[in-house]
Amino acid sequence: MEYVNIVVRSVFIENMVFAYFLGMCSYLAVSKKVSTAMGLGLAVIFVLTMTVPINYGIQKFVLEEGALSWTGVEALAAVDLSFLQFIMFIAVIASMVQLVEMVIEKVSPALYGSLGIFLPLIAVNCAILGSSLFMVQKEFDFVESVFFGFGSGVGFWLAIIALAAIREKLQYSNVPAPLKGLGITFIITGLMGLAFMSFMGIKL
Amino acid sequence: MSTQTAEVAQVKKAEALFSKRRKKIITDPLDDDNPITIQVLGICSALAVTAKMEPTLVMAIAVMIVIVFSNLIISLMRNVIPGRIRIIVQLAVIASLVILVDQVLKAYLYDVSKIVGVYVGLIITNCIIMGRLEAFAMGNKPYDSILDGLGSGFGYAWVILAVAFFRELFGSGAIFDFKVFEAMGIAYQGNGIMTNPVGAFVIIGIIIWIQRARNGYVES
Numbered sequence: 001m002e003y004v005n006i007v008v009r010s011v012f013i014e015n016m017v018f019a020y021f022l023g024m025c026s027y028l029a030v031s032k033k034v035s036t037a038m039g040l041g042l043a044v045i046f047v048l049t050m051t052v053p054i055n056y057g058i059q060k061f062v063l064e065e066g067a068l069s070w071t072g073v074e075a076l077a078a079v080d081l082s083f084l085q086f087i088m089f090i091a092v093i094a095s096m097v098q099l100v101e102m103v104i105e106k107v108s109p110a111l112y113g114s115l116g117i118f119l120p121l122i123a124v125n126c127a128i129l130g131s132s133l134f135m136v137q138k139e140f141d142f143v144e145s146v147f148f149g150f151g152s153g154v155g156f157w158l159a160i161i162a163l164a165a166i167r168e169k170l171q172y173s174n175v176p177a178p179l180k181g182l183g184i185t186f187i188i189t190g191l192m193g194l195a196f197m198s199f200m201g202i203k204l
Numbered sequence: 205m206s207t208q209t210a211e212v213a214q215v216k217k218a219e220a221l222f223s224k225r226r227k228k229i230i231t232d233p234l235d236d237d238n239p240i241t242i243q244v245l246g247i248c249s250a251l252a253v254t255a256k257m258e259p260t261l262v263m264a265i266a267v268m269i270v271i272v273f274s275n276l277i278i279s280l281m282r283n284v285i286p287g288r289i290r291i292i293v294q295l296a297v298i299a300s301l302v303i304l305v306d307q308v309l310k311a312y313l314y315d316v317s318k319i320v321g322v323y324v325g326l327i328i329t330n331c332i333i334m335g336r337l338e339a340f341a342m343g344n345k346p347y348d349s350i351l352d353g354l355g356s357g358f359g360y361a362w363v364i365l366a367v368a369f370f371r372e373l374f375g376s377g378a379i380f381d382f383k384v385f386e387a388m389g390i391a392y393q394g395n396g397i398m399t400n401p402v403g404a405f406v407i408i409g410i411i412i413w414i415q416r417a418r419n420g421y422v423e424s
Contacts, residue, residue, distance in 0.1 A: 018401060020401075022252075024248045083303060083306075086299050086306070087303065090299055090328055094292060120291070121331075125329065126248040126249070126329040129326060129329050130248075133322040179409075180422060181423030182241070182412055182423060183410075183413045183416065185409075186409030186412065187405065189405045190403075190406040191402075
């Protein structure tokens, strides 16, 4: 039940996009069509579910103060490598994204073509690095971090396909010229965030 | 080949320290080619820290330092970086600079670093920086790259400071924690929507609207 709660929290209440503003770049750029948004969303879910637990392991067994004590070497037990956190996390993420890219290219060339430049850009999607950093900040254990990664991914997926669906309909409405595109998308996101605020306080 | 050398010679002769072209490198990102409102880069951190002026200012300075120095370093190395692994080289340079900034903040501005929290780390994934490295520093000389970094940094800074100004003013009736309305003798009830993410989205939408109405940029 506790795990379901983590998923629900990270999907609805602490949504990556609406509560933490993470992953905005690809959220705004790839939300013009539902099908592409769907592809990107699924890729993000996959990458997040993999990277957050891996980064948990790195944090626990390499970076934290005293984390190296499992080696049995006394000199290493006192080492605190947490200042290397950013660079280690980003290295894990970049290699995971590379892996996903190769898999998608092999399995579905059509999706690979339509995602284009945005697939490698998942590496610099703040939602991915952000989730890993939040995982450390909130002191999750291994299983919790798996569920947290998955939940954050689902939250991003939900946000991006919802926005893509709205934007597809928006093409038929008469928006003032300077507000077209980015401006109106921001205001819509704000309104969606307002709607998501109503989930606040849900606890399972 | 001959035209190429002629061009280089001409640039060397004519280029003043602040020539017209170089001024343009700095001023373009402020308005017509603003990284946030026109290019749509670096939105994540732009919105997250802007609930108050103070952390916003710290964030703006941090981003500026990282963007200027990473532009400089990549520009110096641009001829020796192999094309296939350039992304990872860029990320390594950015990440090292961000670690430096983060450690300095923790040492000297601990309270602010608590508020800014994970978002300093997220400068690594700020697309403005990657974007400038890819689009400018990989193909230009070091001095021009520094100017470009400064320009983009200022373009980013003014937008997030503007967002933070309105959010703090209407959200908690203060500027830099100084209670403006109270000092004027007006009772002001803070507006919760503004301190919430929702306020940031709406305000940045309106800023984009005004700016684009002014310079006539329309998205097709």
